[in-house]
Amino acid sequence: MDYKDRKAMPLFPISIVSELTELSARQIRYYEEKNLVTPLRSDGNRRLFSFYDVDRLIEIKRLIDEGVNLAGIKQVLKLRENQVQEGESKERNQDSKYKEDLSEKELHRLLRRELLESGYLNKPSINQGDLSRFYH
Template sequence: MRGKELRRSLSVLPIGTVMKLTSLTARQIRYYESQKLIFPQRSDGNRRLYSLADVDRLLEIKDYLDDGLNMAGIREVYDQKQRESEQRKNQDHQLTDDDVRKILHDEFLQAGGLKTPSAQQPQAPLQKPL
């Protein structure tokens, strides 16, 4: 996680501050938590602590509600975003050994000036002599 993302994910804001930043009531904020739309951390004294990312999400939820989306619709939006994020992560990790070898081979050829990126074309596999 990069530094900026790390800072935004630190849960340090009490609910009173979040209420002022979002113009939401404590009841609304707790309701969104019960709907599994936000996930505040808990302090040692079991008090909710929110991050800047939580505040962003609460403001986003307010916008969705203002646009006429209901809770089920908002949940579906976030579920879809989660699925897309997981798919991107899976796609990034689905390179086979052959894929990696091909990528390295092409990069070595390009680095050596033997092949330009525009000239990349699939080549037939080399045949072993019989």
């Protein structure tokens, strides 16, 4: 398993998720049946939930406590997923734009200017005597 995002790793059995979310195992299975959460299955066909799944179940519980029905919950979760995907797409586009637009020399010049403007480069350096209390 190669998970770049550790929060997506399927780690928790349903018993632990039940304790973390204060939902019964039956409720969790029901939300899975309604496609509100999709845990992965182990080789032995046991449900394994990620941190994201736990967060999603807590959000579902909160929405139900506020009186939102399952159709409304599906819509809220779908909207949030779209917002997250749009945000990730914008970040990727900005990162690639910065990588394409700035040469290494320009980047160094920009960073130096920002350091000068912040006053960081003009501060007196700390000498070893000032740090002596941290060394034995």
